[in-house]
Structure formats: C-alpha cells, structure tokens
Amino acid sequence: MNEKEKQRIQVAGMIMFVLYVGVLAYFLFFSEAYGRAVQRETYCYNLVPFSEIWRFSHYRTLVGIRSYVMNVYGNILAFVPFGFFLPVAFRSVDRGIMPVLIGLIFSFMVESIQLISKVGIFDVDDLILNTAGVILGFLIFRICNRMRIYGYSRIDVRKE
Secondary structure (H helix, E strand, O other): OOHHHHHHHHHHHHHHHHHHHHHHHHHHHHOHHHOOOOOOOOOOEEOOOOHHHHHHHHOHHHHOHHHHHHHHHHHHHHHHHHHHHHHHHOHHHOOOOHHHHHHHHHHHHHHHHHHHHOOOOEEHHHHHHHHHHHHHHHHHHHHHHHHHHHOOOOOOOOOO
C-alpha cells in the first residue's frame, strides 16, 4: 500500500471517527428516547464497581430484557467504533494501550458531563463497559490490520 492510499484511509477514518463521536454525543446527551431531554434535579452517580451490572443481570426479568441489553451490551457496543476508528484516524495511537487509555479518558469525560449537566448518571460500571467496548473495537482493528498486512483478506477461490 502506497503513502497516498494510507492517507486516504486515514482521512476516511477521521471522517468516520468525527461522525461517530457526533452521533454518540447525540445519544448520550440529547436523545429523548434515552431520557436525556429531562434534566434531573439532583446529581446521580454510582461509584461501586459492578453493582449496576449485577443489578441489571440479576433483575433482568424485572427491569425488562430491553433495559438489560441496552445497559450492559449497549454500553459495550456503543464504544466498539471508538476503539476501531481511533487508530485508523490517528496512526500515532495504533500501538499498545494508548487507544484504551484515550477511550477510558473519553468515557470518563462523558460520564462527568452527564453528572454535571444532570442529564444522566455518572456510573463507574459504564466506564468499565465502555472501556471493554474500546478494547473490543481495538482488537477488531488489530485483526483487520494484520489481515491487511499479511494478505489474509484475499479469498482464494479455486475451481477443482
């Protein structure tokens, strides 16, 4: 792959990353479907790790399967694109734990803004789940990148 193709991929990655962050911000701060239009009167937070994950898992029939899936798996899936597009957009963070640290910091900022603006709940479990999503997205990026580098992305179709 020549340098021009790498630059095109990086620009496309930046565009996808910015669009993703914009859509994510809408759902996290403004979406009426997720109760973001109503500002709470008090600050709400959970600082006990795994308590909300356990509560949603244990009482999933009471809270509803949709709430369970949205809270646990939704937080993971929402941050998979972050872990994937970040190293595509910024080549300097495609190694080591840098994407995970940036994802954790970004998630902490999101949770802090939700707490301060009272449009959500600061939840340490969300930090855990969001970071798990970043890790999953980064692993997918690494697998795709290895396949690209070593040529496994080509499918060899042979007629016998």
